Amino acid sequence: MDPSINILIVDDEPKNLRVLESLLDDPDYRLVRAESAEAALLALVAEEFALLILDIQMPGMTGFELAQMIKERRRTQHIPIIFLTAHYREDEHAVLGYDVGAVDYLTKPINPQVLRSKVNVFVDLFRKTRALAAMNRTAQAAEDALRIANTELAARNEALLREAEERERRIRAESAQAEAEEANAAKDRFLAMLSHELRTPLSPIVHAVTLLEEIECPPAIREHIATIQRNVRLEARLIDDLLDLARIRNGKLRLELQPVEIHEVLRQAIKICQSELTARRIQVVEKLEASGAQVRGDFARLQQVFWNLLTNAAKFSPDGSVIEIRTRTSDPGSLVVVEIADQGVGIAPDKVDRIFDAFEQGAHHSQTGLGLGLAICKALVQMHSGDIFVRSEGMNQGSTFTIQLIQTSSDSQPSEVQKTEPAPPPGVRLLVVEDHHDTLTTLTRLLERRGYKIRTAGSITEALAVAREYDFEVLISDIGLPDGRGTELLEQLTTMRGQPPAAIAMSGFGMDDDLERSRQAGFTEHLTKPIEFAALQQAISRLVKKMPA
Template sequence: MCPGFFTYISGEITMPVATHLPDHSKACTKILLVDNEPNNLLTLQAILQDPDYHLLQATSGRQALQLLEENEVGLIILDVRMPVLDGFETATLIRARHTNPRLPIIFLSRGRLEANHLDRALSLGAVDYLTKPVEPVVIQAKVRQMVDLYVQGKTMQAKLDMLYGEDEVDILVVGSNPSALLALQSILQKLVGARVRTARSGDQVLQLLLLQEYCLVVIDVDMTVIDGFELASLIRRRQELKGIPIIFAATTARTDEDILRAYAAGASDFIVVPCPAEILLAKVGAIIDMARRSRLLTRQLRKIEELNRNLQETNRLLEEKHQEAETAQKQLLHTEKLSAIGKLSASIAHELNNPLQGILFFLKGLQKMELLADEDRALLDTVINESNRIKSLVRNLQDFNRPSSCRKQPVNLHESLDALLLLFRSDFRTRQISVVRNYAAELPHILAVADQIKQVFLNLLANAMDACPQSGGVITINTRLEDDRVAAEVKDNGSGIKPADMGQIFQPFFTTKFDVKGTGLGLSISQDIINKHQGEMKVDSHPGEGATFTVLLPVKGGDPAIGR
């Protein structure tokens, strides 16, 4: 036979016996091979020869169960067709007795796959079902996958143990024989981190289990008054106690019917005492290890849930900040656009001013002519008045866009308001907004930076216009003298400011205008300007009654210069 090839004889896998065996001195994953034919075991051993595997062999189901009692196995490869105990019966006992309910099993069967075999295999927790003859590369790949998963699980558990240490666990030993209880207690107390308590009656057991969390209950089958099977049934009836593992202990050998009855009652294992302390400690230790793993996983899940909650809160805050950043970016772009429009309007005003001066000069020359009829002279006066209005509008645009001198000077507040109203005249007419001016008869000049004060009232008038209804809007401007301060009110008849927004309207970038119509900076900048003038800005609003903004400025004006 050529090296590297396999032949199939009578439906069995055959190949030469390995000339060398793996070194088991280092940690290897133990794989249990179960087949009643020695030749098949030799063939599997040759196919699965690997330094990472330690192959155990059993020629019967009972021998396989014995090897599982003595070894920690990571995978079982189990032949279905065996005498006495077939593969399915062996797997059933393994599932009933072994402390690891997820121990992977791969079934092997000669000939074609029978209809119910796959269902039985899957019901017993099989990870695969292969029919002979089997391609060596197939079974090698499947075994490697299972071993890798087993090793990863062990590595993860070792890391968890190093991270959290071993929790203390409580074990309850139940029996009516004092000497047997003492013997079991003395052996189990050798387990690291285990506290052992005893009980002699069923009522006492239920009380203890309900008062304290136990990771394991060891019950003597031969208890008096109520035997171990009945006590286990009582425990399992309580919903809160269903998950507690139970080991049955008997002082004499038991029949298979007793063992099956124990597992039907929810037992995790069945032992005959006295038994070697090593076997008892191995069985109980495996269950305690599972309990510790369960606690660790529960603790990890709680931490993960807490981390998820924190992560969700962080994501929510990040989303809010992201939305705020997007809004700020849009508002910044809008502000830059307004700045560009302002510069463009100043340029246009400059370009309009020169030809406008020529037109006015020509019109005033015509006005001095004696030959004009009265009707023509009236028409010419109207044209000159409108041209002068355009000239005032252009001058106001130039004044507004001229860089601030930041120097205070006497300012006639009424003239400043009238100049701004002239700028809004067209918009007010389009929106059908009427303006009511209640000016004080005599209002002293204020000492202020004129263009900055205009900017404040420009913002207030623009906000009032936006707040007015589509038709029938009214903006009222009131001025008065309050002690040594001039007061100016801008009032609209809009829907008012929501109470929830009242505390935020002076915050930078806060706006209630849709589609970034506003930058959210107007009121913030206006309040800053008024504060620098040692003044005060107040707002009064009620839903459905509009809003009133009041600006109070000192007559004397304080410092002669103000920063930009």
């Protein structure tokens, strides 16, 4: 018996549903009944079905109208539909039925043998289709994922640019302070939702790439996998840039100021960019000559500035070129000066003065990205009481970006790079709650490969049922669930267990307010999608480390 072979039967007459259940009583089928179009739509959202048997004449929404809605939705448009009717008007019903995607008609009273025969055909087709899909998930999956990822990334980036520009024009057009504040609030909500919608489908791609990296593949396939990974990270960076810009403009971005050694920040930024630089055969020449190159700053945000300038230099430079990084202290030594010079396409003279404006790019020809990186770099440098400017002799003459930061005393101890936690011991019991099927599937496979003991759920109701008979050690939960929020789940689990469990939040919402709400609810860790598996393991390790022996 295959419990996943579901058949949805829809009829507003309970007695008709009982007849259908009697005729189709078979251990290979799982029959799901719905007495209205609305109940049918809810069932289609919750589960996958091999076949839909649908009565035409129903109060409210007719069978034809329901079928049309089903066929308009990507998730359900492939489901074959058999119409049932007691009043078959051949020409009229045929045209209407086939227009909305029907595959067959049966008139009442139903011939049991004919009904079972037709159902068997579609169930067999469903099994074969599913089996074929499983067989095709091989090396070809990498190439398909690359094509799909690139197409989706391009479409989302274009939509993101159009929406962001439209929002910016609207905000600038509003003159009254009250209207401006409301526009900013609306923009935050829009960006948060946009971030969630764009981040969520990236997580299963990241997890699938991680799974593919663990498989022996030909070098060509590995190149495709690396390309997917780079593009997904680029998409995540674009989303982060947009959210950072919103934080800066709303005054919500906060710096964690402490003594920082600039040379260490530069080395970390170079390390992050190294794979891309190596792939392009771009050489980085370091001339770190500043003495006492210490400033008071936020290590992560300064690293973001240097990373952005380095990736820009690489993106606009030819393969095999040189990027030079120079540091010095100004006379009489009150400033630390960092220069990043490339041999790239340069900046058009008419754009030098606008290069740090949001959505602005320096080259005449089209390039990838939204043009937010330099605007964010300027804002972050100014928040450090510093300055940033650029020199370029023109197109194809390269560019030199200069950052000036206030030098501080070397007596204070500079911050250290965060150390990596050791991997948690195998056998840690996890409860993973995620309603996005692909994310849950790929994440579960990765966790099982690392030796974790996993139980999964797709909703609050399912998670509570699992928790009643499964003594998990760490909860990993999406914030947005079909029947509530992950914060509500955590509250109910705390009540059930008498104390809050160790918990990690996963969410496509990455604004500061979202992180604060999850912390207040009791989540110790908050990971923003797309979630790198290494980051998830680090979060698990930190929680396990705090548990009593």
